[in-house]
Amino acid sequence: MTKVVLVGGTGVLGHALVPRLLDRGHAVTVLAPGPRPAPAGADRVDASLLDIPGDELAGVLAGCDVLVNVATAVPADPAAAGAWELNTRLREEGTPRLVDAARASGVGHLVQMSITMVYPDGGDRLLDESTPLDTDPARAALVEPVRVMEQAVRRASGDGPSWTVLRGARFAGPGTVQDLQRRRLLGGTLPIAGDGSSWLSMVHVRDFAAAVAATVEIRPPGMVLNIADEPVREGEYTERLARAVGAPPPPYDRSLVPELPSQRVSSAAAHRLLGWKPVTGIWGGVG
Ligand SMILES: NC(=O)c1ccc[n+]([C@@H]2O[C@H](COP(=O)([O-])OP(=O)(O)OC[C@H]3O[C@@H](n4cnc5c(N)ncnc54)[C@H](OP(=O)(O)O)[C@@H]3O)[C@@H](O)[C@H]2O)c1
Numbered sequence: 001m002t003k004v005v006l007v008g009g010t011g012v013l014g015h016a017l018v019p020r021l022l023d024r025g026h027a028v029t030v031l032a033p034g035p036r037p038a039p040a041g042a043d044r045v046d047a048s049l050l051d052i053p054g055d056e057l058a059g060v061l062a063g064c065d066v067l068v069n070v071a072t073a074v075p076a077d078p079a080a081a082g083a084w085e086l087n088t089r090l091r092e093e094g095t096p097r098l099v100d101a102a103r104a105s106g107v108g109h110l111v112q113m114s115i116t117m118v119y120p121d122g123g124d125r126l127l128d129e130s131t132p133l134d135t136d137p138a139r140a141a142l143v144e145p146v147r148v149m150e151q152a153v154r155r156a157s158g159d160g161p162s163w164t165v166l167r168g169a170r171f172a173g174p175g176t177v178q179d180l181q182r183r184r185l186l187g188g189t190l191p192i193a194g195d196g197s198s199w200l201s202m203v204h205v206r207d208f209a210a211a212v213a214a215t216v217e218i219r220p221p222g223m224v225l226n227i228a229d230e231p232v233r234e235g236e237y238t239e240r241l242a243r244a245v246g247a248p249p250p251p252y253d254r255s256l257v258p259e260l261p262s263q264r265v266s267s268a269a270a271h272r273l274l275g276w277k278p279v280t281g282i283w284g285g286v287g
Contacts (some may be wrong), residue, residue, distance in 0.1 A: 002026040004216060005064045005107075007049055008071030011035040012175040013113075016209035017070070018042050021182065021216065031060060032071070049094040054101065058227055061105035061176040066216045067161065068111040081160040091145035103160035107218045108166065110151045111212060116201055116226055117170065118143045119133035121261030124199070128266045129167070129224045139261075150224070159214040162221040168208050169201040169265055176205060178241070185238070185247035193256035196235020201228040201265035206276040214274040228265040229278045234258055237282075242281065 001281035002023055006014060009030035010138050019026050030038040031046035045060050052060075061067065071090050075083035095112060102110050119127045120134035134143050153163050172178050184190035204212075211227045232240075238250050270276045 002065045002216065003063055004066050004068060004182050005029045005031065005061060006042070006136070007031045007067070007069045007094075009042065010034065010066075011070070011072070012173075012205055013209060013212070015039050016173075016205050017068075017212050017237050020209055020213045024213065027058065027085040027214065033070075047226060049061075049088060049098060056106050057097075057101045061107055062102055062118075064102075064107045066109045066111060066192065066219070067097060067098065067102050067107045068113075068212065068216065070113045070212075072113075086130050088141075088145045091149040094095040095149045099156045099160060101153050105186065107161045109221075110153065110156060110161045111215050112163065113164050113212075114146055114150055114167040115169075116167045116185060116228055116263060116265045118146045118167075119261070119263050119265070120262060121196050123262055124198075126264050126266040127226075128198065129226055129269060134261070137281065148258065152215075157222060163218060164215050164220050164222075164225040166208075166211060166270075167224060167226050169203045169226070171205045171208065171264075172202045172209070172229075172282060173205040173280070181238075181241060182245045182247075185242045185245055185250060188248060189244075189252050190238065191256060192235050192238045192257045194234075194252075195256040196233060196238070196252060196256060198234045198258040198260075198262040199231045199264035200237050201231045202237075202282045203227055203229045203265050203271070204280040204282055206280045206284065209220060210268060211274060211276045214276050220273045220276055223269070223273065226265050226267045227276070228267050228272055229282050231264040232282070234253060240283065242248075 010032040022041045027041040031045040038044040073086040
């Protein structure tokens with residue numbers, strides 16, 4: 001039995017991941033600050049990664065084989081002033097704190113979530129893990145905290161736990177951005193930006209949870225792995241989602257720039273090292 005501590009396990013990913021880990025015989029302790037309940041069957045510690053006292057954190061990590069960090073604080077209103085401050089702190093302060101605590105407590109392996117959104121616009125090019133992160137100053141507020149977070153994990157090499165970073169594509173499934181997209185399609189307010197040829201990389205949260213669970217067991221050391229389903233073009237994606245929810249075909253608006261850069265993410269390394277393949281798919285549950 002593996003003892004897993006899951007930081008931030010009360011959210012969308014936590015609820016998909018914990019049952020999977022428990023089914024495979026692992027013991028799970030969830031650490032999170034807010035009122036949302038932990039998934040059934042997991043032990044719960046009510047604390048914030050940002051201010052839990054060091055000795056308390058060491059107590060939580062005692063005997064931990066694999067520490068998994070999925071904590072994030074995505075704001076309700078992303079455009080509000082200072083909205084991303086807490087999420088940035090979780091990346092720039094929380095992860096280094098966790099790495100130090102894992103080193104001091106003798107944790108065996110650390111699995112840190114990251115995001116593929118930090119790659120630059122690649123046009124039609126496949127983006128694998130060797131692609132440098134985006135250096136566009138306009139995207140620095142998103143990219144730089146992720147760079148700091150990943151560097152903190154890399155610094156565990158040597159005297160700290162072995163580690164794997166999973167760069168996840170945008171989540172699909174209940175409780176994700178797809179809920180808003182469905183509502184906007186039904187209300188006729190989700191046009192396709194540009195000519196619809198921009199690439200989108202997404203992954204169903206259940207498939208992502210399967211990749212995390214495989215990482216907990218295989219523990220590929222010192223690896224950064226992309227976890228994305230087959231990329232699709234934005235026009236194809238939006239039209240198919242509209243059909244699935246019974247919404248009218250979304251119009252094209254050539255004056256609009258796509259919300260995200262064109263990112264055609266390759267997960268070939270995860271297929272090879274984790275034996276991971278998406279099963280539910282980004283259309284899971286929506287036809
Ligand atoms: N959503 C996406 O499209 C996407 C894509 C790729 C990768 N990811 C990554 O996947 C992971 C999980 O995302 P999710 O969708 O499951 O997020 P979520 O539903 O918002 O859940 C976030 C979790 O982090 C916890 N958390 C917030 N502040 C914390 C703190 N100070 N200390 C400890 N825990 C804290 C939350 O607990 P409370 O509820 O108690 O605050 C909750 O358990 C994140 O690392 C995210 O970056 C997400």
